[in-house]
Amino acid sequence: GAGVSQSPSNKVTEKGKDVELRCDPISGHTALYWYRQSLGQGLEFLIYFQGNSAPDKSGLPSDRFSAERTGGSVSTLTIQRTQQEDSAVYLCASSPLGGNEQFFGPGTRLTVL
Amino acid sequence: DQQVKQNSPSLSVQEGRISILNCDYTNSMFDYFLWYKKYPAEGPTFLISISSIKDKNEDGRFTVFLNKSAKHLSLHIVPSQPGDSAVYFCAASAITTPLVFGKGTRLSVIA
Numbered sequence: 001g002a003g004v005s006q007s008p009s010n011k012v013t014e015k016g017k018d019v020e021l022r023c024d025p026i027s028g029h030t031a032l033y034w035y036r037q038s039l040g041q042g043l044e045f046l047i048y049f050q051g052n053s054a055p056d057k058s059g060l061p062s063d064r065f066s067a068e069r070t071g072g073s074v075s076t077l078t079i080q081r082t083q084q085e086d087s088a089v090y091l092c093a094s095s096p097l098g099g100n101e102q103f104f105g106p107g108t109r110l111t112v113l
Numbered sequence: 114d115q116q117v118k119q120n121s122p123s124l125s126v127q128e129g130r131i132s133i134l135n136c137d138y139t140n141s142m143f144d145y146f147l148w149y150k151k152y153p154a155e156g157p158t159f160l161i162s163i164s165s166i167k168d169k170n171e172d173g174r175f176t177v178f179l180n181k182s183a184k185h186l187s188l189h190i191v192p193s194q195p196g197d198s199a200v201y202f203c204a205a206s207a208i209t210t211p212l213v214f215g216k217g218t219r220l221s222v223i224a
Contacts, residue, residue: 004156033211042119042216043157043202056211091156100145100206104156 002026004105006092012111013082021077021108025094032075033095033102034067038088046090049075082112116140117205119215128224132190136203136215139184143205147212148177148188151200160201161188193222 005024013019025032034046045059049069060066064082069075079086089109093102118137126132134148144165149157163170163177163186170177176189190197203215 035214040216042117043204043214045211045213048211093156101147101159101162102212104149104158106154106156 004092004094004103006090006105006108008108009106010109010111012113014113015084016081018078018080019082019110021079021090021092021110023075023077023092023094023105025073025075025092026096026103027073028096029094029103030072030097031095031099031102032069033093034075034077035091035093036088037091037107038085043091046077079110082110084112086110087112115215116143117203117213117215119201119203119218121218122216123219123221125221125223126193128195128222129192132188132193132197132220132222134188134190134201134203134218134220136186136188137184138186138205138213140205140207140210140213141184142207142210143213144208145206146177146179146186147204147206148175149202149204149214150197151202151217157202190220193220195222195224198222 007022032049035043048056064080067077089107091107093104095102147162148160150160151157179186200217202217204212206212
């Protein structure tokens with residue numbers, strides 16, 4: 001069956017522009033997670049959705065970052081007024097209800113010039 | 114403050130020998146631990162997990178050991194194969210927290 005998909009796979013943008021990253025989780029998975037991995041760093045938790053609600057937004061690094069999830073499925077991570085330090089690979093993962101294992105997408109590589 | 118630490122950024126092992134990847138954690142509330150493997154330009158893939166009620170879990174060539182008193186876990190790969198070359202992430206979770214990942218260890222298996 002289809003895994004987690006993310007789009008675009010690569011995004012190059014200019015500093016100050018807004019970007020939207022999309023995640024399509026595995027069908028039926030209730031939980032959805034966003035992480036980012038900066039060069040030389042581990043996976044940094046950003047936000048977590050259970051259904052359409054986000055009980056844990058503690059990882060969002062600033063108010064320039066926001067995310068939404070609609071219909072318990074697709075999620076969009078939006079970064080406003082991008083900065084060079086936002087350059088990273090943004091990974092999305094989903095898991096079924098009650099599941100501990102997360103299934104990851106291939107990531108979106110964001111480069112802010 | 115890192116709750117999950119992988120202190121070795123890289124490890125080189127000869128093909129056929131044992132690879133041992135280590136992970137330490139600080140949060141005593143963590144009760145479920147996972148290892149993920151990541152190839153370049155791909156997302157992490159789940160490898161093996163262990164719950165805090167066990168001290169060992171084995172799946173083929175992969176075994177994870179958990180020492181709760183030391184807050185330490187390790188992943189053993191034996192025998193190591195060139196295809197095992199990847200970055201390995203340790204992750205931990207508790208009921209109230211999402212997965213917390215370490216920074217990863219890059220394993221190189223040399224033929």
